[in-house]
Amino acid sequence: MSDITRDDVAHLARLARLAVSDAELDLFSGQIDAIVDTVSKVGEIPDDVPPTAQVVPQTNVLRPDETEPSLPRDVALAGAPAAEEGRFRVPRILGEEL
Amino acid sequence: MTAVTNPGVESAPYTVEEVCEHFDPVLGLEVHVELNTATKMFCGCANRFGAEPNTNVCPVCLGLPGSLPRLNGTAVESAIKIGLALNCHVRERSGFARKNYFYPDMPKNFQISQYEDPIVFDGYLDVPLDDGSTWRVEIERAHMEEDTGKSLHIGGATGRIHGADHSLLDYNRSGVPLIEIVTKPILGAGVRAPEVARAYVTALRDVLRGLGVSDVRMDQGSMRCDANVSLMPKGSSTFGTRTETKNVNSLRSVERAVRYEMGRHAGVLLSGGSIRQETRHFDEQSGTTSPGRPKETFADYRFFPEPDLPPLEPSRDWVETLRAGLPERPWERRARIQTEWGLSDEELRDLVNADALDLVADTVDAGAPPEAARSWWVSYLAQQANTAGVTLPELAITPAQVARVVALVAEGTLTNKLARQVVDGVLAGEGEPDDVVAGRGLAVVSDESALTTAVDEALAAQPDIAEKIRAGKTKAAGAIVGAVMKATRGQADAARVQELVLERCR
Numbered sequence: 001m002s003d004i005t006r007d008d009v010a011h012l013a014r015l016a017r018l019a020v021s022d023a024e025l026d027l028f029s030g031q032i033d034a035i036v037d038t039v040s041k042v043g044e045i046p047d048d049v050p051p052t053a054q055v056v057p058q059t060n061v062l063r064p065d066e067t068e069p070s071l072p073r074d075v076a077l078a079g080a081p082a083a084e085e086g087r088f089r090v091p092r093i094l095g096e097e098l
Numbered sequence: 099m100t101a102v103t104n105p106g107v108e109s110a111p112y113t114v115e116e117v118c119e120h121f122d123p124v125l126g127l128e129v130h131v132e133l134n135t136a137t138k139m140f141c142g143c144a145n146r147f148g149a150e151p152n153t154n155v156c157p158v159c160l161g162l163p164g165s166l167p168r169l170n171g172t173a174v175e176s177a178i179k180i181g182l183a184l185n186c187h188v189r190e191r192s193g194f195a196r197k198n199y200f201y202p203d204m205p206k207n208f209q210i211s212q213y214e215d216p217i218v219f220d221g222y223l224d225v226p227l228d229d230g231s232t233w234r235v236e237i238e239r240a241h242m243e244e245d246t247g248k249s250l251h252i253g254g255a256t257g258r259i260h261g262a263d264h265s266l267l268d269y270n271r272s273g274v275p276l277i278e279i280v281t282k283p284i285l286g287a288g289v290r291a292p293e294v295a296r297a298y299v300t301a302l303r304d305v306l307r308g309l310g311v312s313d314v315r316m317d318q319g320s321m322r323c324d325a326n327v328s329l330m331p332k333g334s335s336t337f338g339t340r341t342e343t344k345n346v347n348s349l350r351s352v353e354r355a356v357r358y359e360m361g362r363h364a365g366v367l368l369s370g371g372s373i374r375q376e377t378r379h380f381d382e383q384s385g386t387t388s389p390g391r392p393k394e395t396f397a398d399y400r401f402f403p404e405p406d407l408p409p410l411e412p413s414r415d416w417v418e419t420l421r422a423g424l425p426e427r428p429w430e431r432r433a434r435i436q437t438e439w440g441l442s443d444e445e446l447r448d449l450v451n452a453d454a455l456d457l458v459a460d461t462v463d464a465g466a467p468p469e470a471a472r473s474w475w476v477s478y479l480a481q482q483a484n485t486a487g488v489t490l491p492e493l494a495i496t497p498a499q500v501a502r503v504v505a506l507v508a509e510g511t512l513t514n515k516l517a518r519q520v521v522d523g524v525l526a527g528e529g530e531p532d533d534v535v536a537g538r539g540l541a542v543v544s545d546e547s548a549l550t551t552a553v554d555e556a557l558a559a560q561p562d563i564a565e566k567i568r569a570g571k572t573k574a575a576g577a578i579v580g581a582v583m584k585a586t587r588g589q590a591d592a593a594r595v596q597e598l599v600l601e602r603c604r
Contacts, residue, residue, distance in 0.1 A: 059410065067144045068142025073152050085266060088268075
């Protein structure tokens with residue numbers, strides 16, 4: 001059993017910009033706990049198993065180079081916490097320019 | 099080399115000659131090229147420069163939850179073509195990887211790229227240098243990835259991130275197909291290192307333009323170069339610490355940035371200092387570089403295989419079909435054309451600079467003699483383009499149409515003067531050259547009896563001149579020729595009229 005706390009869930013929710021109620025903090029901490037436990041089973045796999053990134057035996061899945069409609073700008077910006085001049089507004093970026 | 103008079107000052111301007119008395123430079127060039135596909139790498143949004151912010155975006159390129167990438171087949175084809183043109187191997191099985199980093203220009207918080215298995219690898223490009231010799235630049239790899247969005251930093255004095263209050267993001271460029279082409283270390287160029295760097299990027303640009311896979315506009319960012327420079331002491335084979343200079347936005351800047359970094363490194367090293375591995379920013383104005391962020395280590399990116407995109411296994415048939423369709427190398431084509439057409443270096447340079455070489459070549463391919471084809475494009479059509487404020491390739495006339503006009507002149511249907519009117523008609527949207535000839539009634543009057551009648555009428559109208567001609571003053575014929583040309587509205591062949599006038603006065 002891992003130990004995902006209510007505080008961890010609140011932190012995750014804030015990072016994901018999701019509003020989570022008090023009751024949901026308890027619900028999700030239990031659920032996420034179970035998920036983390038399941039994922040941790042990967043650690044039980046022996047080292048000599050090659051990594052798997054694809055489980056469907058498909059190759060060369062290509063799309064024709066034809067334009068499809070984009071989102072209307074107001075729709076694209078609607079989910080953003082802030083927008084300005086048709087652009088997504090983000091807080092001051094700390095650190096260096098990439 | 100002069101003594102180091104100011105050991106603490108790192109910007110001591112050592113010339114490349116001075117640098118190379120002590121060191122061997124090592125270069126590594128990374129060139130990012132935006133493909134000119136109709137759509138983005140992983141979604142159907144339009145790939146278009148200069149659109150209103152956030153008008154070419156969708157859930158995929160905005161990184162919204164639940165969206166899935168779908169790979170653009172034309173972008174893959176372009177990547178393979180680029181690899182083949184650079185003499186690379188095409189990997190039998192390649193895949194994508196997530197390059198994780200947290201920065202708002204990439205809304206998914208990772209960039210889809212290729213990591214351990216780039217689609218093409220191990221090639222070379224034989225680069226022509228100014229003195230006519232060739233320098234082989236080895237290619238490490240070229241891989242596919244997606245471009246990032248554009249940030250606008252608000253509140254800072256210079257529009258740069260430092261001191262900015264907040265930033266604004268435009269994701270139109272997010273997901274635009276990029277090919278990153280990476281050289282192996284370029285060794286042994288010595289004092290020619292800055293020239294080799296420029297020549298390589300120039301040759302690469304020409305090859306990519308020839309392939310038609312990118313606009314290759316350094317000024318618009320569709321081609322971007324990062325220059326890695328390090329120095330190793332003469333006689334050593336251990337590479338020194340490198341710096342990576344970004345924001346190198348022109349061919350000339352490539353050469354200047356490499357030269358500046360060579361001199362700066364030598365200044366630091368010779369005064370007992372050491373080079374910090376870092377990204378540096380090139381300043382076009384001053385021709386100098388300044389520190390950017392400390393270089394991140396590979397581990398920071400936590401590369402891992404992209405599970406949402408199946409691997410690529412280009413068939414041998416597909417690759418060979420693409421190889422067979424590769425165009426001639428631009429400089430080889432230029433050399434061939436120069437010989438075939440008998441052009442001087444200057445004439446060739448004028449054609450290249452005017453963006454006219456392809457147009458003339460296509461006109462020749464459509465049946466026109468080289469001299470006539472060249473003459474049309476560099477004189478009359480160049481004037482029309484200039485007047486209209488467009489480039490030659492943008493003029494509303496095709497090489498095939500120009501070739502048809504040339505043919506009409508050669509067969510005597512048009513005089514040069516009439517031919518220009520036909521060209522004007524084509525440019526004005528009146529259709530094909532033959533349509534303009536018919537529509538404007540421009541064909542030369544070649545009906546001998548009609549011409550003879552016109553000559554007789556002109557002679558009868560000016561009996562005194564007719565008398566002079568009969569008396570042997572053939573120069574006087576000019577007045578009669580002029581009258582005939584006027585009567586036929588310029589549609590007669592003046593030379594033939596002249597002959598007829600003399601015949602009729604014999």
